[in-house]
Amino acid sequence: MKLLVDAGNSRLKWRLDDQGRVVSKGIGALDEPEWLAGLGPFADKISGVAVSTVASEGRRLDLASQLARLTSAPVRFHWAEPQRSGLVNGYTDCQKMGADRWHAMYAAWRRSDQGVAVVDAGSAVTVDYVSAGGQHLGGFILPGLQMMVRSLRTDAARIGFDPSQALDTTPGLSTTQCVNHGLAWLTAAMVGRIHDDVKRAGLRQVLVTGGDADRLVGLGLNAVVARELVLDGLALIDEEDQRP
Numbered sequence: 001m002k003l004l005v006d007a008g009n010s011r012l013k014w015r016l017d018d019q020g021r022v023v024s025k026g027i028g029a030l031d032e033p034e035w036l037a038g039l040g041p042f043a044d045k046i047s048g049v050a051v052s053t054v055a056s057e058g059r060r061l062d063l064a065s066q067l068a069r070l071t072s073a074p075v076r077f078h079w080a081e082p083q084r085s086g087l088v089n090g091y092t093d094c095q096k097m098g099a100d101r102w103h104a105m106y107a108a109w110r111r112s113d114q115g116v117a118v119v120d121a122g123s124a125v126t127v128d129y130v131s132a133g134g135q136h137l138g139g140f141i142l143p144g145l146q147m148m149v150r151s152l153r154t155d156a157a158r159i160g161f162d163p164s165q166a167l168d169t170t171p172g173l174s175t176t177q178c179v180n181h182g183l184a185w186l187t188a189a190m191v192g193r194i195h196d197d198v199k200r201a202g203l204r205q206v207l208v209t210g211g212d213a214d215r216l217v218g219l220g221l222n223a224v225v226a227r228e229l230v231l232d233g234l235a236l237i238d239e240e241d242q243r244p
Ligand SMILES: Nc1ncnc2c1ncn2[C@@H]1O[C@H](COP(=O)(O)OP(=O)(O)OP(=O)(O)O)[C@@H](O)[C@H]1O
Pocket: 007, 008, 009, 010, 011, 012, 054, 100, 121, 122, 123, 124, 125, 144, 145, 146, 147, 209, 210, 211, 212
């Protein structure tokens, strides 16, 4: 049984796979080791752990010691790579790319033989384009929804509002509306830009993952929701690396 871990900046997602079958999964927080409790019953069946993380080095080491308390199985951290099975990273310095982006892109590349856009709507939002030939054409990094809400709250003294999941993009008539509609309006504009780029680059599909995936679809993103794209790519890569 293999434990897959996607440790993002705010949340951690885990999944237990056994020969391609999902045995169990969960969500936790890096700072709160409670998530490990859900794994207790499986601990002695874990034969290996694969991790994709974009957390700081300090938190990565905390995670490593949490995992060492759970299991003595080997823990493998996977990072962005220059290339793999036909997918070519467009970064000149691949080590600088977040592992989550590479793993999501790899899963997308393996499940589609056409050009694809990969959108990860997490703490930060990332957009990456991959041509039909597997060339990473580049991407974008933007603040995520909670990050934008937080910055308005923290850095603008007179902006008091109640955040909502509103998808209304009409002009607001109160502070709360102006903020919530503004965030939806901004996201809808991003969705439009993604559609333009996809058309221009001749990509055939958009895959979206991350905590705000449904919100993007709600705002018009023409995409297939792939909830665990990072874990899917991580699973494929770890499997390939373990093969003799
Ligand atoms: N139960 C939830 N808890 C926290 N965030 C949630 C929840 N449900 C949806 N979200 C949304 O998900 C976003 C965070 O997404 P996600 O959990 O994919 O991020 P992450 O993997 O921690 O971050 P990243 O990978 O970008 O560093 C937030 O902006 C928030 O709006």
